[in-house]
Amino acid sequence: MAYAATAGGVKLAAPAAPGVLALQRALVWLVGASGAIVFIEPSPYEIATLLATVAFFATGLRLRLVLMPMVLMLVLLNVGYTISAIPLYDQPEVVSWIATSWYMAVTVVFFAMVTSEDTAARLDMLRRGLVVGAMIASLLAVAGYFHLVPGGNDLLTLYGRARGTFKDPNVLGAFLILPALFALQSVVSDKLGKAIRNVFAFGIMSLAILLAFSRAAWGGLVLTSAFMLALMVLTSRTNAQRSRIVIMAIVAAVLGLALIAVLLSFDATAEMFKQRASFDQSYDEGRFGRFGRHILGAEMALDLPFGIGPLQFHRYFPEDTHNSYLNAFMSGGWLSGVCYPALVFTTVIMGFRHVFVRVPWQRAYLAVFSAFVGTVGESFVIDTDHWRHFWMMLGAMWGMIAAAQAYKIRADETSSA
Template sequence: MPTMTASAPAFEISDLRDGHRKSAAHRIALALVWLTIVASSIVFTEPAPVDALTIGLMLLLPIVGLVDARPMLWAGFAVLLAITASGEISAALARDTGIAVSHMTVSLYLVAACFLFAAFIAKEPEKHTRLVLNAYVLTGIIAALCGVAGYLNLFPGAFDLFTRYGRASGPFKDPNVFGPFLVAPLLMCLHVWLNAPWRRGVLPLLAAGLLAVGILFSFSRGAWAAAAIALAIYGYVYMITAHSNRERVKLAALVLVGIAALGMILIAALQSDAISDLLEQRATLTQSYDVGPDGRFGGQAKAIGLILDNPLGIGSANFTRFYHHEEVHNVYLSMFLNSGWIGGLLYLIACAGTLIVGMRHAFKTSATSPLFLVAFAALAGNICEGVLIDSDHWRHFYLLLALVWGMIAATPRPTRPARSLKERRPLLLQKLLLIPQSRRQPRIIGTTESTATVGPDRKLAGKIPGWRRGRGRIIAPA
């Protein structure tokens, strides 16, 4: 029996599990990534604490070796940089250059952060994605607690601290950002419940209910639409890709329970006159401030005219300063205004391409497929919501984009084995050349240095000296 010498390396359980022991710097870097995601919901002021942590990660993660910049990520980064460069050119021609340059500088920071987190995900897709999404769920629950407590005024000062315009905003400055931020944690909690035993699914289901109430109390029509689109995409793909009917039945039960719970929440909420009036007001398709030349639709008509007259754009943040009293409330029109025709088209192509490629990738089977579906469905909801609001500076939008791009880039492409010229020859060509096709002719399936696997009749092979039968195949002697 072999014995271990003194010079032989000693292995520990962690080495067998992870392949190598993680250094202290490695563990500290992962902890800082987790802390950065947890701090991403605290944005009372600009810049926020998450920005300082993200800039620190830009220096730390490459040094520690926790990034893997794949070619696909460089291509996506180049597209986002081209959009930003177009915005800088537009800013140089703007009526107020200072504010336009400041806006595009923030855009450049968000693009760099997106590339950093995408490369971080591509390094170890499953582990790093799970780390990010778990931290995202925690910060989403904290934000939802703050928003619900503020809207219901559960303690002194909560309403003033965690609401804006009479709507729940949590630790955000705008309820229109607070609501969409909670979509990804909501999907993650539902995902955990679907994949956990029935008795262990109580806490994820309660957390999902809290997050749903937070989205409801944001009274953001865009957030409601984003959540509905994300849930529809997740449910559709999950139903098709489920491995058993039991999983499909569990999803159907979740849908029924969710509808019943939402109905009970609405009935309870409608008991309050203030909530009832606000729900009725926000549930209508058009508001009083949407119509008219000075309304939202009037502002979008002005934006379209400016886009047609200014191929290079008018500069970021100049629309509200010189042309209209509020934002365009459409991120795609805003990108044409901010970055001109080139930047606007590139942004539209990037979003549409991500939806198309991501939807195709969602049906592929891999170790990250369940987590990818969560991130992609949430991102798709936010991309679609861009029709209703300016989302080009949402941090969680770029985080979800990084998750999706990182997992797609890290998925290995299937490779086809090399085939001989005879095997690649079309069957029609073989018939035209009158090449005989014998069904009883042995066909070589694969070879190694010592064995050859062939396909003659198994009974005949048993009579050939030195040959033996394998599991469904005939193996030649060495």
């Protein structure tokens, strides 16, 4: 697909030869598509990201000044982790955890730098790749759940829950939210043919999320969809666009309820749904339940400037933290505990400030921002700090914000010329 180099007289594409731009965009697509296959190590995502990083640095990649606060917070965050882990370096799993954290930080910077230039085209390729990868993961998850793949039940499901190409059903559900939002945007905004294709895509992804039986993913899909659609209505240019979004959103909601009703007609599915939908899970309640651990862990964190080190929380409590903000304090001490929420909520605040900025990639921005905010909320009840797609979204947010600021400057210069 060809992309315009200008929009409104403002240059958008990075200054590179057409062949180089095509290669860069193809690599962005590959990274997006490979993000859905992570049940093997090293995963295709790691390989694709490494390949893309090398190629982009070889063909031109620029670190904008506006990205430096993000880089500083990432470095301090991981310095905290590294210092707190010093007494634990004889444990291979801790060394691996630290290396993964630094790797995630590098991917954030990579995505920020990539999306800060040639933004509209690269975001579109990332969107396409994510949707393709999500469809592969979703189809395999659904097929595995309904035993449509011979011998694939153990690989594609876990404890009766669909997991597809992921190790954990919870991560499958969380990953699918952003591509599902991209598909939903097409359903409510694009021409009939493309909208119908994306109805199918959104339906398959929603079905996979339902069959993953992740309460956080269920709530995340509903809330982020509503949030994104509300932002789309507020940022639409015409009443006709607003009306279509509202009508199609209602139709999608009705179809979603119908899908749930059909699924609940299966006894095994209905029983699992009833079990997972309950708010009084045994691991959530009591002094050492999920929320009890949060309180006790927070009290410990106040007395431990260097924390207890990565992967040590379960030595003090029955389970892990299941709270990324608390985990930052426990794994990296006060330094990481302050830097992690500072990085996350600075991104959220800056994200809100740029919601109404008119840029060619505004639609993609609303989807990424909505999914990111959903994951930020989810981080209060789940450990999301090593989710690849979370760091990808964080980097993309900073890249889009940097690009929006540059776009406004160029637009002002063009209009005043």
